[in-house]
Amino acid sequence: MKERIEICLSGAGGQGLILAGIILAEAAGIYDRKEAVQTQSYGPEARGGASRSEVVISNNPIDYPKVIKSDILLALTQAACDKYVKNLTKDGILVADSSMVTQIPSISAKVYQFPITETALKKLGTKLVTNIISLGIIVGLTEVVSTEAIKKAVCARVPSKVKEVNEKALLLGFDIAKDLKSEKCEDKY
């Protein structure tokens, strides 16, 4: 794996991307014992309803904490995809929620599409776990943090009342990643 990995989690306000960024950074920094920085920026974009959480993970101390070029981009809305895909590295990975992102720009990065929001609702009865399913997909596809670390980080951060559904969401994300890797069809979800 690269020395420094840059991840951009993008979508709209209310999709839980800040929490997802914190969980991913804690998985790396606390449980996988790496260095990690999570950054949240607010300005005109945030006032327009966009949300973007950035995480940088490294084996060494991190000098510049913001994403320069994303290695991994999660796009939960079309607007976010259109905006942040430009900043994805050529050999990066785009995970796009096909419930929301219908137009994938032509890029050289590897693209994984899956109806994440739809599946959250259908399989777990709530859109609120879309962020955690997304983390499961990202970790399953990229191993950017260990599965043990992300499990611990999810459990430590989500309120105890919703722990079970969030654990299920994470495992569902791992399963989806496995199928996306082997290019199985989505019909089972």
Place this chain on the structure above:
Amino acid sequence: MKERIEICLSGAGGQGLILAGIILAEAAGIYDRKEAVQTQSYGPEARGGASRSEVVISNNPIDYPKVIKSDILLALTQAACDKYVKNLTKDGILVADSSMVTQIPSISAKVYQFPITETALKKLGTKLVTNIISLGIIVGLTEVVSTEAIKKAVCARVPSKVKEVNEKALLLGFDIAKDLKSEKCEDKY
């Protein structure tokens, strides 16, 4: 006010400093229509139980998102105070929770001491609002964001069940700041 204000919220894990940082950044970036970046770093310190949330607020786009020298430092533990006070500007402000920080290092910055955790428990029945009282004190003392903006940001972020106690905590923080400014004694709390 300075063009770029750097705030460091420091203490231990579980004291709600990440949420406080997010609320402060959202107050500035969404409700006061400035630019703001919130950063959370994880590494050996976080694994030792320390927690530090950084917020940079500016009228212009923010190039470097991390704190270089804090203008405002909140210290909710002695360890955090000892560590981060070195990085406070000479004419900065230290807000120390005197329930936890008993040794204030000799510094040229302005120091405000108040038993925040103790007062949270005594006046509002829970330590969990220590972070929000602290935000009230910081905003009351420094006007780094407007009181309207911080009120909106608190309401938007805290779960609806605990909105009332958090609103009270914020107002209590404003009151404490007023007294700290006029150097009234703490006995009324």
